[in-house]
Amino acid sequence: MATATVDTALDTAHEDHGSSTGISNTKLAMWVFLGSECLLFGGLISTYLLYKTRRGPGPTNLAIPTDVFDIPFTSVSSFVLLMSSLTMVLALSALTRGDNAATRTWLLATATLGGVFIGGQVYEFTTFLREGVGFTSNPASSAFFTLTGFHGVHVSMGILMLMSLYVASVQGNLTPKNTETVEIVGLYWHFVDVVWIFIFTVIYLIPA
Amino acid sequence: MSETVTETPAPEAEDHSHDHPSDWAYIKIALVLGVLTGLETFTYFETVLDWGDFLIPSLLFMMVIKFWLVATWFMHLKFDNSIFSRMFVGGLVLAVGVYVIALATFEFWER
Amino acid sequence: MSDPVTKPRRRVPRLGFVLLLGLVLAGCASDAELDTLQPRSGVADEIYDLALPVFIIAGVVLTLVCGAVLYLGIKNRVATYEGDDEFPEQISHNNSLEIAWTIAPAIVMAVIAVLTLQTHFSINSTEANAMTIEVAGETVEWEPTIVVVGQQWWWEFRYYLDGTQITADDLENPWDLPPADIVTSGQLAIPTGEEVELIVTSRDVIHSFWIPQLNGKRDAVPGRFSPWKIEADDPGVYFGQCTEFCGLSHSRMRMQTIAMTPSDFQDWIDMQMAPASFDDELQPYVDAFRAGEPATVPDDASAALRGLDVFAGQCASCHLVNGFNDLTYDGAETVSGSAPNLTNLMSNTTFAGGILNLYNPDGSFNRDDLARWIRDPAAVKDNRADDLPDGEMPRGMPDRNLTERQIDDVIAFLETLGSSPGDEIILATEVE
Amino acid sequence: MAIIEEPLALETGSPGTVDQPLGMLTRPKGGNGWRDWVSTVDHKKIGIMYGVAAMFFFVVGGIEALLIRVQLAVPDGQVLSAGLYNQLFTMHGVTMVFLFIMPLAAAFANYLIPLQIGARDVAFPRLNALSFWIWISGAVFVxxxxxxxxxxxxxxxxxxxxxxVTFSPGNGVDFYVFGLLIAGIASMVSSxxxxxxxxxxxxxxxxxxxxxxxxWMLLVTQFLLVFALPVITVALFLLMFDRLFDSQFFNPExxxxxxxxxNLFWIFGHPEVYIIILPSFGIISEIIPTFSRKPIFGYSFMVFSGIAIGFMGWGVWAHHMFVSGIGPMSVAAFSLSTMFIAVxxxxxxxxxxxxxxxxKLRFSTxxxxxxxSxxxxxxxxxxxxxxxxxxAxxxxxxxxYIVAHFHYVIFGGGVLGLMGGAYFWWPKIFGHMLDETWGKVHFWVMLIGMNLTFGPMHVLGLQxxxxxxxxxxxxxxxxxxxxVATIGSFVIAFAVLIFFVNVYRSYKAAPSLPAPGPDPWDARSLEWMVPSPTPExxxxxxxxxxxxDEWWHRKYGYDEDNRVVRIATIEEAAQDGSAVGVHLPAPSFWPLVVAVGMPLIAYGLMFTLWLTVVGGALTAFGLYSWALEPVDDPDADHGHGDGHHGDGDDDHDDGGDTDEPTMAGVTAGDDAGGE
Structure with a gap:
């Protein structure tokens, strides 16, 4: 009966990469993972929305995050994170061209912008704490710190990955054949960015 | 005979890199994103412009545009296999649907 | 390898019938006080009338499926494929048939859905039905509304009879509810023939209030005030059990609903509204206590007076008796901040969260169980009230390490609080 | 399990030292007893391990169930204290759902999916091993x-x-939270x-x-998992923050x-029901055509109804909350959606x-x-x-009544189906049949037992x-x-015992019986065209x-009257497993190392923080070593066209031509830290 190796029997045109769909396993896995992450951040965002005005027990009237938001400051850090997405695509683009120096520059820029964002977040957290909005104050603040903290951890993971790529590039191990690796790290990075686009509007800008 | 266990795809970069946008296109996208962020921030200063009832819809609209720009251009969904879009949009739509309904059971939208 | 195929037996579908039979039998059982298939109120009737036809439809579907399995199992069975080259006709699909049996159940469901929605909105609607009651000599138009508060592991029922109608919107904090005119625990008294609105909440974890013969259940969620209703056609005692898992003594959290004719209900209100009355020997002690200077009780005082002293020292920090410690009471040192109000204890039929009867079937006072409960509550009902690690607040009644004499005395005092609900009600509380 | 311990089919080249980047663990070679099992990345061995572990926890959960039933046999039961009873019914539920039926389904998924689609292994073999080890470490942890x-x-x-903490001051709930989080990571990676x-x-x-x-059903299940797990993850994190760090997510005061x-629990929990039942539906859909000698009727309706169930399963969660006070409109909407999932x-x-x-129905076990089912x-x-x-x-x-309902669904629909699957695929997995006579006794005793146990619960509930x-x-x-229910539970226990006796007897009897051959049931899908047991x-x-039904069509065709005629014997159509030199993914110890770190992190957060540091370091070290370990053994022979990846040294993320390291370095690492 008809059996054949993959190399010889390809019954549809789109299977010509060897995988049934012609797409990369890893990239597909990353996209499935990002789809799943939507449910994770959705849960955290919904929790915050549900709790955003809950100040805790009656007369004490504790402060909630919306009382102490510093919109101009957050806008700047949102802009920084947004621009890190640009440097990320530029890094990938440079690697595709085989321009290793530019790749390294843009990778480092991306990680740095991410670091600036994280620094801004740490500053914001400490300011909030000073103004009496602590993690344990009330449901609103617990939900706020958890949501933005989860996002911050994601950004930090991304920075770790970017730095790993940077080191690999310095050691000469990042070549145009690794574009997919960079692209996948980029997908993760952009995802963290779009989550922040959502958070910035829904959590910060839309009034309570 | 021998063959590999994983019918490993060749790296895809060379296959679709040619239809990737140029760096300049990326920069233009980023400019649009920056301008939108600026507009969004402007809404915070109500003295500049009174958005009235349009505030929330326009904020959401700008958010969707930004989201869409990053996903389609920076994440290449526009150029890549539609399976990726389906996986991501599937999760996104499911998340929005489920959580909107969940918040509805708390009568969140009636506030 | 050998592969003897046993004859297909009829076990599969038969068990389905056994099950149906079981359902029918359950419906006939007369001694099940919690039976959901013995509705005793209009609301419970509505639910029953909705469920019964669906049970029947379900039974028919089940019979058809199991019958088909049985029929095919007998008709199409072969012992082995060995040596059998004949294949049955290879039918792989039939789209119209399949569309038909996709649509058919959808239609059945649509019919059931309409019936369901009717019943659903009906049992979730309320009607304005003020009844006239006398409260402290004044006539009050009262839309029967009772606040039901669950906590580990008993129920509190609060009646607001001052003429201003209480609603869920008036309530914010289950830990600090407005003072009520009547506060009972363990048993909910309602007038027959009236739709009684319930506002269900909790002071600690989630509980569920359920009197099966009168209506379905409604969860008591801390911080929420959920509307529910209850009604009874006939006077009687109806039993209930907490149905949302609420921790250690979940199984020992029961409740009763006592439905009375409106005139009996008026008598009940009169009895409950009267503050605790103390006899001539106790009253001076009470007065001194309320003045903040409790008197010393001589050892040869009556048992009731000595019991009052024990109560003041050991019990009054948690339990309220209106007219005695209601002025200085500032909340029990439990998680929930509350313990049953004992003002008219003896008018109750049950105590310890609805698991023990205050009266024997012959109408006599059930001293033994009450003593047992006071002596070592944890032995009667699991709780977390004693020997707690630092920082953990008690839940349930603690063991106060009373001597036998103190127990006798405090029971003698408790016996003076309120009067018996009457033999008829006492008899009805006996579970066969 | 020695049955399938055949030598690896891959040519391992010289047995000399392998250059290890961090040199602590020598690259495992396979084929030497337990090391083979703990380092395997073979989907079949992983599947078997899932199955064995699941059956172990079935016994654990079953003992818990028996204790519950003994306590309830008579009124005012005194066998267990209330506290212990509450632990037992909690752990019975957790064990049966997360440690028995889900991993048993995962066992079938792992073993069968690559075979049924005609693949050599799963897409990420090492991640597959990681899933298993994380899951088992979570199971042991709980x-x-x-x-x-x-x-x-x-x-x-x-x-x-x-x-x-106020109401559950002990560590029990912490074990629940961390155990489910760990098991969740495993399921997430696996799906x-x-x-x-x-x-x-x-x-x-x-x-x-x-x-x-x-x-198809397993695919739908994996999608349900991948989207449902993050939701319970959120809920568990919030609860963990409340318990450990005094946040205010669930404090009503x-x-x-x-x-x-x-809401969060049931948004996960209801898809979870279908995660449990759909694999069984799939198994039934394989068994019935085989023993009816007909193709599955309405293949596309079967597939689409499975997808529809998976889809609609997202819109019914609040039917677990009909009495919680969510408001009449919400209740009405969820009541309707729930009804129509019956379609x-x-x-x-x-x-x-x-x-x-x-x-033509042949009633094999x-x-x-x-x-x-x-x-x-x-x-x-x-x-x-x-x-x-x-x-109502x-x-x-x-x-x-609810207890009766979901036990008929999960035990009746799920466990019976999976048991049928065990009998069906046993020869494929182990190379010998399970005894049919014992199997039939097993079936009838189990059927009677489950009806005795759960049937009366309908009545009890309505009472x-x-x-x-x-x-x-x-x-x-x-x-x-x-x-009656208590007696029935012991009948079920007896049926499970019969199953184990059958497994043992059949194993002992196997050498004296004729080998089952690749296709003992005259079945239909691709796994039956390879020898039994499946070659490496x-x-x-x-x-x-x-x-x-490709395999069936290789055996049978149609004559001019459209009657089925045999065109090839099983032996002619089947493969003989004789291929040599097939390149297989190399075994690895790192998945195990990564997995062992996770419960340590959790113990540390509960008891003493330094354990967290140790666990975190172990996990990080495992992940790092994993990322540096080439996906394929550089010494292994393979003829892959563009296989130029293996200098074996610090080739970070050599994702260019293999599919795995990036995933390991990026996603798995992210799972560990980010979720």
């Missing part, structure tokens, strides 16, 4: 609570605020892996709509709403019956389990419809017996039926698929 202060006592649903496998690793010609129904937990389920049952219609599931299904009616549900919910009560008073009419490399040559 059960270690018995020795460290007692198990969780909050119910498997663990409603807040009862699950908070992404299997989704990619199904979508990307299919043999030539294996279009999606030629895949066996089982593969601070204005929090306990229903938030219920695709009904389609499945009718299609199975139509497959049997006009067929597998067939008996499959048919029994249909009947039992139907009982659970129709009782499910009765509580889709919100008003106000009477039924949280009573034994008003609440769930989760450790005692009940005499006089409410509960006595007789409870005794699965397929000698990857088959080219030309139709649905």
């Amino acid at each position: 059960n270690s609570s018995w020795f460290l202060g007692g198990g969780a006592d909050c119910g498997w649903f663990c409603y807040s605020p009862n699950s908070g 992404i892996n299997l989704i990619v496998t199904v979508l990307n690793m299919r043999a030539p010609g294996m279009h999606l709509f030629r895949m066996p129904v089982l593969t 601070a204005g929090a709403d306990p229903l938030l937990w219920q 695709p389920t009904g389609v499945k049952i009718l299609n199975w019956l139509a497959t049997m219609w006009g067929g 597998a067939m008996l389990f499959a048919v029994g 249909i009947a039992m599931f139907t009982i659970g299904g129709v009782s499910g419809v009765t509580h889709a009616l919100a008003p 549900d106000t009477q039924q919910t949280d009573t034994y 008003g017996m609440s769930r989760r009560i450790d005692t009940y008073a005499a006089g409410f009419g509960f006595e007789a039926w409870n005794m 490399h699965n397929f000698d040559e990857i088959p080219v698929v030309e139709s649905e």
Whole structure:
């Protein structure tokens, strides 16, 4: 009966990469993972929305995050994170061209912008704490710190990955054949960015 | 005979890199994103412009545009296999649907 | 390898019938006080009338499926494929048939859905039905509304009879509810023939209030005030059990609903509204206590007076008796901040969260169980009230390490609080 | 399990030292006893390990169930204290759901998906091993609570605020939280892996709509997992923050709403029901056509109804909350959506019956389990419809009627189906049959047992017996039926014992019986074209698929009268497993190392922080070493065209031509830290 190796029997045109769909396993896995992450951040965002005005027990009237938001400051850090997405695509683009120096520059820029964002977040957290909005104050603040903290951890993971790529590039191990690796790290990075686009509007800008 | 266990795809970069946008296109996208962020921030200063009832819809609209720009251009969904879009949009739509309904059971939208 | 195929037996579908039979039998059982298939109120009737036809439809579907399995199992069975080259006709699909049996159940469901929605909105609607009651000599138009508060592991029922109608919107904090005119625990008294609105909440974890013969259940969620209703056609005692898992003594959290004719209900209100009355020997002690200077009780005082002293020292920090410690009471040192109000204890039929009867079937006072409960509550009902690690607040009644004499005395005092609900009600509380 | 311990088919080259980047663990070579098992990345061995571990926890959960039933046999039972009873029913639920039925389904998914789609392995073999080891470390972690202060006592649903520190001060709930988080990471990694496998690793010609129904149902299951798990992850994190760091997510006194937990839990929990039942539906859909000698009736309806169930399963969660006070409009909406999920389920049952219609039914043990499963599931299904009616549900919910319902669904529909699958695929997995006579006794005893146990619970529930009560008073009419149910539970236990005896006897008898050959049942899908037990490399040559039920079509054709005629014997059509030199992914110890670190992190957060540091370091070290370890053994021979990846040194993320390291370095690492 008809059996054949993959190399010889390809019954549809789109299977010509060897995988049934012609797409990369890893990239597909990353996209499935990002789809799943939507449910994770959705849960955290919904929790915050549900709790955003809950100040805790009656007369004490504790402060909630919306009382102490510093919109101009957050806008700047949102802009920084947004621009890190640009440097990320530029890094990938440079690697595709085989321009290793530019790749390294843009990778480092991306990680740095991410670091600036994280620094801004740490500053914001400490300011909030000073103004009496602590993690344990009330449901609103617990939900706020958890949501933005989860996002911050994601950004930090991304920075770790970017730095790993940077080191690999310095050691000469990042070549145009690794574009997919960079692209996948980029997908993760952009995802963290779009989550922040959502958070910035829904959590910060839309009034309570 | 021998063959590999994983019918490993060749790296895809060379296959679709040619239809990737140029760096300049990326920069233009980023400019649009920056301008939108600026507009969004402007809404915070109500003295500049009174958005009235349009505030929330326009904020959401700008958010969707930004989201869409990053996903389609920076994440290449526009150029890549539609399976990726389906996986991501599937999760996104499911998340929005489920959580909107969940918040509805708390009568969140009636506030 | 050998592969003897046993004859297909009829076990599969038969068990389905056994099950149906079981359902029918359950419906006939007369001694099940919690039976959901013995509705005793209009609301419970509505639910029953909705469920019964669906049970029947379900039974028919089940019979058809199991019958088909049985029929095919007998008709199409072969012992082995060995040596059998004949294949049955290879039918792989039939789209119209399949569309038909996709649509058919959808239609059945649509019919059931309409019936369901009717019943659903009906049992979730309320009607304005003020009844006239006398409260402290004044006539009050009262839309029967009772606040039901669950906590580990008993129920509190609060009646607001001052003429201003209480609603869920008036309530914010289950830990600090407005003072009520009547506060009972363990048993909910309602007038027959009236739709009684319930506002269900909790002071600690989630509980569920359920009197099966009168209506379905409604969860008591801390911080929420959920509307529910209850009604009874006939006077009687109806039993209930907490149905949302609420921790250690979940199984020992029961409740009763006592439905009375409106005139009996008026008598009940009169009895409950009267503050605790103390006899001539106790009253001076009470007065001194309320003045903040409790008197010393001589050892040869009556048992009731000595019991009052024990109560003041050991019990009054948690339990309220209106007219005695209601002025200085500032909340029990439990998680929930509350313990049953004992003002008219003896008018109750049950105590310890609805698991023990205050009266024997012959109408006599059930001293033994009450003593047992006071002596070592944890032995009667699991709780977390004693020997707690630092920082953990008690839940349930603690063991106060009373001597036998103190127990006798405090029971003698408790016996003076309120009067018996009457033999008829006492008899009805006996579970066969 | 020695049966399939054949030497690896891969040529390992010189046995000399392998250059290890961090040199602590020598690259495992396979083929040497337990090291082979702990380092394996073979989907078949991982599947077997899932199955064995699941059956172990089935016994654990079963003992818990028996203790529960002993306590409830008579009124005012005194066997267990209330506290212990609460732990037992909690751990019974957790064990049966997360440690028995899900991993048993995962066992079938791992073993069968690559075979059914004509692949050599899953897409990410090492991640597959990682899933298993993380899961088992979570499973051991949860059960270690018995020795460290007692198990969780909050119910498997663990409603807040009862699950908070105030009301559950011990460590039990912490074990629940961390155990489920760890097991969740495992399921998440596994489901992404299997989704990619199904979508990307299919043999030539294996279009999606030629895949066996089982593969389809497992695919739907993996999608449900991948989207449902993050939701419970959120809930568990919030609860963990409340318990460990005093946040205010579920503290009503601070204005929090306990229903938030219920929503998050059931948004996960209801898809979870379908995660449990759909694999069984798939198995039934494989068994019934085989033993009816007919193709599955309405393949596309079967597939689409499975997808529809998976889809609609997202819109019904609040039917667990009909009495929680969510408001009449919400209740009405969820009542309607719940009713209509009965439609695709009904389609499945009718299609199975139509497959049997006009067929030649051979009642092997597998067939008996499959048919029994249909009947039992139907009982659970129709009782499910009765509580889709919100008003009726106000009477039924949280009573034994619900307990009866979901045990008919999960035990009747799920476990019976999976048991049928065990009998069906046993020869494929172990190379010998399970004894049919014992199997039939097993079936009937189990069927009788489950009906004796769960049937009376319908009556008890309608009589008003609440769930989760450790005692009940005499006089409410509960006595007789409870005794029957307790007797029934021991009948089930006896049936499980029969199964184990059968396994042992069949193993002992196997050498003296003729080998079953590749296809003992005259079955239909691709796994039956390879020898039994499946060779390490699965397929000698990857088959080219030309139709649905490909394997059957290689054996049978049609004559001019459209009658079925044999065109090839099994021996002619099957592969003989003789291929040598097939390149297989190399074993690795790192998945195990990564997995071992995770419970240590959790113990540390509960007891003493330095353990967290140790666990975190171990996990990080494992992940780092993993990322540096080339996906393929550089010494292994392989003829892959562009295989130029292996200098074996610090080639970070050599994702260019292999599919795995990036995933390992990026996603798995992210899982560990980011979720």
